[in-house]
Amino acid sequence: MYIFKNAWKNITRNKGRNILIGIIVIVIAAASSITLAIRESANNIVSAYQEKNKIEATIGMNRNNLMELLKKDNSSQEDMIESFNNIEIITAEEIDNYGNSEYVSSYYYTYDLSVDAKDISEATDSLVKETTEVKTKTDTKTKTSSFAPDHQGPGDFQGGSTETTTTKRRTTTTKTEKIFNEKAQDGAFKLIGYKSYENMTKFINGDYTIIDGEVSSDFTSDSVVISEELASLNNLSVGDTITFVDPKNSKNTYEAKITGIYKENTDSSSNMASMFTNSANEIITNISFVEKILSGNDDLKATITPTFIIKDSSSVEKFSQEVSEKGLSEYYTVTSNLSEIESATESVDNVKIFATTFLIITLIIGGVVLIVINMINIRERKYEIGVLRTVGMKKSKLSMQFMVELLIVSFVSLMIGAGIGSCLSVPVSNNLLANEISNESSKYDDIGKNFGINQEKPQEDSSNDNNEKKDFKEMNFGIAKVNAVESIDAVVDFKVLAELLGIGILLTLLSSLASMIAIARFQPLQILKERG
Amino acid sequence: MKEILKVNNVSYRYNDAPKDDFVLKNINISFEQGKTYAIKGKSGSGKTTLLSLISGLEKKYCGQILYDNKDLSKMNLDKYRNSDIGIVFQSYNLLPQFTAEENIILSMDISNLKGVNKKEQALKLMEQVGLDKSLAKRRVLKLSGGEQQRIAIARSLSYNPKIIIADEPTGNLDNETESEILKIFDNLAHKDNKCVIIVTHSQNVCDKVDKVYDLKCVNNKTDL
Structure with missing residues (x-):
């Protein structure tokens, strides 16, 4: 002391x-x-x-490997599309398998399905062109005649009272064949199915905001949320029903009720030649409704987009490696937003x-x-x-x-x-x-x-009322x-x-x-x- | 009288000195309680060296020093210095940033003295060495040489040691003060039964102690 x-x-x-x-x-x-x-x-x-911008990884096409596959043996475009169609689409079970990883804190997936709809027009400012391939075919026909030919060539059959003549007739056949990318699909509207509110990142991040109605909390109901532009173009409002049509089989129709209308909170479009936002034809629904449409036609394919929330930056590479070891096709690759996050900071x-x-x-x-x-x-x-x-x-x-x-x-x-x-x-x-x-x-x-x-650098958003x-x-x-x-x-x-x-x-x-x-x-x- | 300190055949030479160049050689002396001693000798005769050996400030020596029949080399010398022996220096060696009272109390603190009101004890000691209590709160540098030496003595007495060793304690003092200081030492030995050892070259001091050990310095060899 x-x-x-x-x-x-x-x-x-x-x-x-x-x-x-x-x-x-x-x-x-x-x-x-x-x-x-x-x-x-x-x-x-x-x-x-x-924290705000979690490290997210998704699985997308590995373009390099894909192009190597498609260019094999100087394949024709048709063969390339055929090869592309043969690549297995990732299933929900596989995503569950990949998501069950020590490097992943959570994961979810959405379905993207292109569909048509009755009585409503898509928000588009371009024409839909159908590709038509014209093929010319030559047919050879043989004819037997009792008359002697006017001209005989050396080597032609001669002699007897009966004479047989062979005549060649050229026929031209036009064949139209529609070749389409099954994965890309050809419906007018993009139906996006979510599993829960937590997965709806565009709403969470504020990219989309509901301006009328709501996103139904019942993720098993036949309900949809449509864009402000689509609603305006077709005079649709909350409570109306949209009839969706299977683009590959117009007999299959599915009805869903509009529970909400959303607005995209961006001023720009990634498509500079479009008068509409990217989301104009995006119709938000739940996984159940998409699966319902898919179950009606085996030919109908939906794109499944997984999102894996990675625990930390060092886990991205490890997760990618793990997914490959678990059997992810070489034509797919794991991509993440890590570089964007690192660049931002x-x-x-x-x-x-x-x-x-x-x-x-x-x-x-x-x-x-x-x-x-x-x-x-x-x-x-x-x-x-x-x-x-x-x-x-x-x-x-x-x-x-x-x-x-x-x-x-x-x-x-x-x-x-x-x-x-x-x-x-x-x-x-x-x-x-x-x-x-x-x-x-x-x-x-x-x-x-x-x-x-x-x-010019944009000024801070003056419409942001909160003090944050x-x-x-x-x-x-x-x-x-x-x-x-x-x-x-x-x-x-x-x-x-x-x-x-x-x-x-x-x-x-x-x-x-x-x-x-x-x-x-x-x-x-x-x-x-x-x-x- | 009880023999409290015994120096048996002690020799000492400096580290950098030639092998046979001893400052002290084969010293044999003893000290008893209740007596005053003077160790006398010329400059360089080894007086202060002997003092440093018996006060435990110097450890490397040949021979044996016994304190209360215990070998000093086997004792905790810090404990020895803060409990069993009090040292008084010619230049007082007080802490200038502390007051007179604090210098005395610090010594009690170091010796881990318990069950005593240290302030009261300090004032009592000041009184014992002939100092007015009013000086207690004064910084030591503001005291005279005689007063500082009395404080040094009071400090050395603060933990009630059996031996008081003083190195030229009156060297810086006038004759009157010297007499007063010597009187204090005399009282400590004869009234309080302490063993007082004074290292000095002053004949006046030698005249007033009970026993004188004279260190004669001949050819770097000291004989008693």
Whole structure:
């Protein structure tokens, strides 16, 4: 106990020395807290973004492998389509098998089925052309005649009263054959079947919003939700019924009730030649209804789109490998949105790297300075050490007293430094980020200019009424979609304080090591002799 | 009188000295409780070295030093210094940032003294060495040399050791103060039954102690 008492007395009665140590620690602490706060906030932003934009993987066609298959032996287009049709479509059972993985936190799938519908028109501004192939066929016909031919050629049969003549008649036959891609399908409307609300990411993300009615909570009912454009074009409203027609067998019809009308919340279409949004002909329904239509015709094929929520970025590759091992055809491949997520947080990551580097440099320089100051301090206090050792104070207790002194000074300075750091961290971090965003933006501006696009960065959405800060700004240059972080609200929170305290204690212990070594080496009698 | 400290055939040489160049060689002396001793000798005769050996500040020596029949080399020397022996230096060796009272209390703290009101004990000791209580709260650097030496003596008495060793305790003091300090030592030995060992080259001091050991320095060889 007296160690703490003495330490406190030494601190208060040697102000000059301790203020000097304090200033150094304050500088280290302020720099460290700024960098830690930036690092922590950047981590939080990245985590929040990854939380908001989960790493999703899906299974799609492996175009490279597919083209190799289709181009084999200089196949004709017909053979290529035939080969393509022979590739097995992924089933729901296979998706269940792939989804049962340690790398996947959850998974779901949707059905995409193209269908026709009675009495309603699709939202389209183009003509539907039917491809017709014309083939010419030549027939050979043989005829027996009792008349002698007008002309005989060498080698023709001659003699007798009866004469047989062979005549060649050329016949032309026109054959029309419709070759279609079974997977692509040819219905006018795209029926998308979901299993539950949780899977309806476009509604969750806010891409689609219901403007009338609702999405039925009964995911087994014959109900649909249609786009605002489709409803407007066909004067449809909630409660009306749509009769869907099997595009491959018009006798098969299925009725579904409209329970809601949705709006797509995007201003642009991926199809620049279309007056409608991408979703105009998308009709939202449930898996049961799609399966009902599918069960009516074996030739009817629906595209199944699985979405696997991957636990973390390192699991994407492992999941891909696992799926291959489980028997995924070589014509399919696992794709994920990992690169998009990483690209979106690139500027924050750069700031984080800078902050980490700065932190390391600060700690190294600060640590060295603190050790040097502490060694000078110990040399100054050599006499004190000598006296205390002479009157029987143990080396361990003496070392502890010196360490406690340094700890108290460091702790107070760390708190002051953290306070200064918390005030400076927000402007410093946002200044750093502004530079990063500026660099990123100019990079995309340059790309845009290459395509003749003079794309201004869009302003923040003023219609966003809620007070929640919009961290990610969308920059759409027509060729690439980049989500950039706009600001870092670097905050010195408890975690940062704990890290700072940890660093402070580590530095204190490290610099105290110098005093411990000195105390162990000093001979009290020698010190007192020198003093004398 | 009980023999409290015995130096048996002790020799010492500095680390960097030639092999046979001993400062102290084959020293045999003993000290009893209730008596005052003076160790006398010229400069370089090994007085302070002998003091450092018997106070446990120097460990590397040949021979044997017995404290209360216990071999000093086998004892915890920190414990020995903060409980069994009190050391008083010519230059006082007080902590300047502390007050007179705090210097005394610190010594009690180090010796882990329990069951005592340390403040009261410190004031009592100050009184015993002839200091006014009003000086208790004063920083030691603001005290005179004599007052500082009294504080040093009070500090050495704070944990009630059996031996008091003083290295030239009156070297920096005037004659009047020297007499007063010597009187204190005399009382400590004869009233409080302490063993007081004074290292000195002052004949005045030698005249006032019970026994004098004279270290004669001849050809780097000390004989008693």
